[in-house]
Amino acid sequence: MTKSPLNILILCTGNSARSILAEALIKEYGGKRFRGYSAGSHPVGKVNPVAIALLDSYGHPIDRLRSKSWDEFTLPDAPVMDAIITVCDNAAGEVCPVWPGNPVKAHWSMEDPAAFKGKFHEKLSVFEKVYRELERRIELLVDLPPDKLRPSQLQNSLDEISHQPRGWTQY
Numbered sequence: 001m002t003k004s005p006l007n008i009l010i011l012c013t014g015n016s017a018r019s020i021l022a023e024a025l026i027k028e029y030g031g032k033r034f035r036g037y038s039a040g041s042h043p044v045g046k047v048n049p050v051a052i053a054l055l056d057s058y059g060h061p062i063d064r065l066r067s068k069s070w071d072e073f074t075l076p077d078a079p080v081m082d083a084i085i086t087v088c089d090n091a092a093g094e095v096c097p098v099w100p101g102n103p104v105k106a107h108w109s110m111e112d113p114a115a116f117k118g119k120f121h122e123k124l125s126v127f128e129k130v131y132r133e134l135e136r137r138i139e140l141l142v143d144l145p146p147d148k149l150r151p152s153q154l155q156n157s158l159d160e161i162s163h164q165p166r167g168w169t170q171y
Contacts, residue, residue, distance in 0.1 A: 005035045006082040006149060008141075009103070015040025015067045016048040017114040018087040021131050024060040025138045033149075034142055035079070039070040048114050050123045054131055070097060083154060087134070088112060104151070106158035108137055137161050 008026055012019035019038035026036025047065050056062050072078060080101035087110045113127040140161045148157045 003082065005030065005033050006154075007035050007037065007079045007103075009070075009073055009081045009084045010036065010038045011040065011070060011084060011086045012038070012088045013041050014044040014114070015069075016044045016046065017051045017127070018110050018112065018130060018134070020047050020051050020065055020067070021055065021127070022085070022087060022134045022138065024055050024062075024065065025131075025135055026142075028060055029135075029138055029142045031142070037073065037079070037081075039068050039073055041070055043067040043069050048127075050113070050120070050127050054124060054127045073097075074099065082151075083158060085158065104155040104158060106155070106162055108134075108162045110134065140164070 008030075010019040010022040010026070015038055019040065023036045023038035026034055030036055045067050047062075047067055052062050052065070055065070073081065074097045078100070081099055081103040082101070083104050083106065084099060085105075086107045089107075089109055110130050110133060111126075113123070113130045116123055116126040118126075141158070144157055147153060
């Protein structure tokens with residue numbers, strides 16, 4: 001029996017770009033099976049404007065997206081996470097809080113589009129690349145059959161998604 005919906009927390013250091021993109025994608029594609037959240041170990045306090053522009057261009061709701069600390073998800077009234085996925089190498093190497101519910105953990109290394117210096121349209125192109133890779137992985141996640149989402153299988157499922165070459169689409 002798989003709990004539904006599964007709560008997925010995407011972590012990054014600043015919670016302004018990659019984790020925000022992933023949160024929006026999980027909310028879009030997760031349906032009734034998944035809930036997406038994001039946070040940062042050292043949140044910058046605002047969502048990157050290029051991330052906002054990209055998400056808005058694809059019709060994602062942007063009004064509730066905000067940069068927030070991972071501490072919010074350790075509070076007694078916070079949703080219990082089933083999985084925590086880091087998307088930046090810095091956050092993956094940090095000592096994380098103790099998460100209620102003993103969620104599985106995975107790392108999906110992504111380049112930091114916010115670190116790119118250039119004109120807006122050049123930045124947008126870099127954000128688009130990261131968005132597409134996150135979209136591919138999240139589609140794989142939400143398309144997993146129920147048996148691959150059981151607590152005993154979820155870790156393996158997330159690890160397999162993180163280690164698949166670009167363009168891989170079947171599970």
